[in-house]
Amino acid sequence: MNPMLPAALQGDLVLASSSPRRAAILAMLRFEFETVLAPIDEDAATLPDPAAHAEHLALLKADAAARDRARGIVIGADTIVVADGLVLNKPRSAADALAMQARLRGRWHTVFTGVAILDVASRRRASGTERTEVLFHDWDDGFLQRYVDTGEGMDKAGAYAIQGLGALLVREIRGCYYNVMGLPIGTFVRLLRQVREAGDRT
Numbered sequence: 406m407n408p409m410l411p412a413a414l415q416g417d418l419v420l421a422s423s424s425p426r427r428a429a430i431l432a433m434l435r436f437e438f439e440t441v442l443a444p445i446d447e448d449a450a451t452l453p454d455p456a457a458h459a460e461h462l463a464l465l466k467a468d469a470a471a472r473d474r475a476r477g478i479v480i481g482a483d484t485i486v487v488a489d490g491l492v493l494n495k496p497r498s499a500a501d502a503l504a505m506q507a508r509l510r511g512r513w514h515t516v517f518t519g520v521a522i523l524d525v526a527s528r529r530r531a532s533g534t535e536r537t538e539v540l541f542h543d544w545d546d547g548f549l550q551r552y553v554d555t556g557e558g559m560d561k562a563g564a565y566a567i568q569g570l571g572a573l574l575v576r577e578i579r580g581c582y583y584n585v586m587g588l589p590i591g592t593f594v595r596l597l598r599q600v601r602e603a604g605d606r607t
Contacts, residue, residue, distance in 0.1 A: 406435060417478050418480060419439045423442055463520055479521075481520070506558075510543050519532065522596045
């Protein structure tokens with residue numbers, strides 16, 4: 406249990422994600438939580454605005470995880486990478502990952518993470534989006550190929566992991582580091598308090 410936050414804020418947490426990065430962030434903060442899979446068709450839920458798109462996907466994940474439950478505080482999250490107005494999802498192949506790296510090198514791009522908190526019993530919910538700007542070094546093709554060959558970025562939006570070997574790709578960030586990992590802590594806690602405290606007032 407997190408010693409810095411009220412115990413009443415932390416009970417019955419359910420992470421609707423298969424992401425080990427999100428689980429690691431919650432564990433680092435000493436939250437106790439259950440993890441469930443919340444598969445959704447991300448391609449069928451595209452919205453033109455990237456912030457709204459990420460938030461919508463987070464809500465869909467929270468709803469999917471809550472479908473067969475009677476209680477719990479479900480955490481949905483989804484991260485997307487945007488460059489030149491193009492959404493870079495998880496790469497479909499090594500060649501796709503290398504193309505993403507070539508597009509991002511030497512330039513700024515934006516990482517959006519949508520977060521949704523859903524109280525299953527009351528159906529109270531809150532959601533929002535965090536954005537972080539990331540600048541990559543201008544690495545050559547050989548360096549990028551060696552990173553792709555590690556396989557680290559194959560299950561990640563934008564084909565990189567800032568908390569792993571992908572840290573070598575990054576020159577500068579503006580905003581929340583944990584947002585790039587997949588769960589912006591400040592946004593998560595704010596939304597969690599919003600849902601919990603709304604329940605306390607009813």
